[in-house]
Amino acid sequence: MPSDDAARILVTSARMPFAVDEIHKLGDEKGHHLIATDTFRETPGGHSKGVDELILTAPPTQQPDRFVDDVIAILNSERIDWLLPMFEEVFYLAAQRARIEAAAPHTTLFFPELEKLLLVNDKTRFADLCRSLGLPVAETVVCTTREQWVEATQRWENWFARAALGRGGLDVVTNTGPLAGETPVDAVTPTAAEPWLVQEYLRGTDRCSFSVVHDGEVVLHSCYEHPLTIDDRGGIVFESVDTDASLAAVQKIAAELDWTGQISMDYLVADDGTHYMVECNPRPTAGCSVATADELDTALFRPDGLVTVPPGRKKMIKAAVLRDALKNPRRVREIRAAAKGAGSVYVQDGDVMPLIYSALSLRHVLAYRKAAGKERSREQLVAAQFFDILYDGSDLTAGPSA
Structure with missing residues (x-):
């Protein structure tokens, strides 16, 4: 049973392995009152002993305004003290931070402002920040055109490239190492809105x-x-x-x-x-x-x-x-x-249901295929894990749509 001083916590994106871990530790081991959310019922973390209730929300990537509406409703109906985002839904929450704070002033939003999130999320801006602080960064060429991309991939004998907003080991191209040749160079066309970074392959x-x-x-x-x-x-x-x-x-x-x-x-x-x-x-x-x-x-x-x-x-x-x-x-x-x-x-400590639901949650792969029109690929299991909770790089500054 929760103690009298237990916090009331909302954890979003309960499918992620680290969400499962934090849910177990905070809800089961420490006895806090914990509500978990996700977009599908088989989410592993939602079935941990540490969860008092699992509540489904709209997918933040595809329906960001409705997702924030759902979160605000939970913050108030469950009298939530702390909101702890577990994945990139944090961008959609931060984009409407003022609305959330006004609607649920009793809740501590444990994440930074949107501009800080956007700065570190963009690999080009993050690299610039690191250099300004004297932190080592590999020599990098930022490509926003096809011509720059071709030139950059010919600059080094061994090279490694990533999308500036890519995540989860996806959107990677290289001519060296275990992922060499998996994605053809010709398959990438960088733009100003979707730049790519090319670096010398460092061992x-x-x-x-x-x-x-x-x-x-x-x-x-x-x-x-x-x-x-x-x-x-x-x-x-x-x-x-x-x-x-x-x-x-x-x-x-x-x-x-x-x-x-x-x-x-x-x-x-x-x-x-x-x-x-x-x-x-x-x-x-x-x-x-x-x-x-x-x-x-x-x-x-x-x-x-x-x-x-x-x-x-x-x-x-x-x-x-x-x-x-x-x-x-x-x-x-x-x-x-x-x-x-x-x-x-x-x-963990007899909390076995997340393991069972990690298998049942594989049905989410089918939802990913349907939404993205994907065939079977090596990236499928990874991409399906978070395709509807990713930040897709879209403009978040306009706030909720009318």
Whole structure:
């Protein structure tokens, strides 16, 4: 039962693995009253023991105004104290922040203003910010025309390109590494509205970090690597590592932007230890899973100085690990070694329903195919996970439509 001082929390986009983790820790372990939302009933996090009620909303990407209407209704009917967005629905919420604050003044909106979100979300603007703060960024060519694109992809023998607003390991083109040639160069035509970044392919180790920030001060920080990834894209095993370089980078960015909310970074660590800044995700990522419930709860609601997650903690998305082993039987020993000692994100302390619903939620792939007209592809499982909660780069400054 929730304690008398328990917060009333609304978590949006409950399907995401890190949402499942935060829901379990805040709702089940810490006893807060927690409402979860998503656009479909099979969402894994919505069936955690930590959830008091699952409420469906309109899809924020396709129906942003109706989505915000739905959220406002929940904030008031459920007397919500804290709104914690889990994915890119945060952009649609921030775009109508003034309307939400006026309609639900009792709720703390734990995310920054729209302009700050847009700045870090655009990889070109984020790179400029990092350079201005003295943070390392790989040499980059920004392409807004077909001609620039062709020239940039011929600049280096080995190169790597990403859409400025791409996410989730999608919209990537390279001639080197495991994704080489998966997307033809001719398939990309950058524009001023949808630019692409081309960089020399740097060899090193991918790292990520997760932080909780209040008024520009980092109060919880974890840095982690992916001993195992799904289809050479998103990580499915997460292991905490040392935090010094990543923490220093996040502290600079958080202070410069006077950030409040959850924030995550991606890095490429070169052999000499240099942490090249890659991108920012203005939301939680898997790094929250290697923090304890006490650490997360304190950082969010009662911050008291800085807490860093020590190296050696390990979590995994077990169903994805098993899928990887079945698809790659020759790599079973390697996969087993990568997952050894990792706790499960979807099963924690007897909270097994998120794991069951992670399988049932695969029907959302069919919804993705129908909405996007996609055939089967390697990107399908990743894209289907969040096609209706992505920020698509559209203009958000106009506010709700009439």
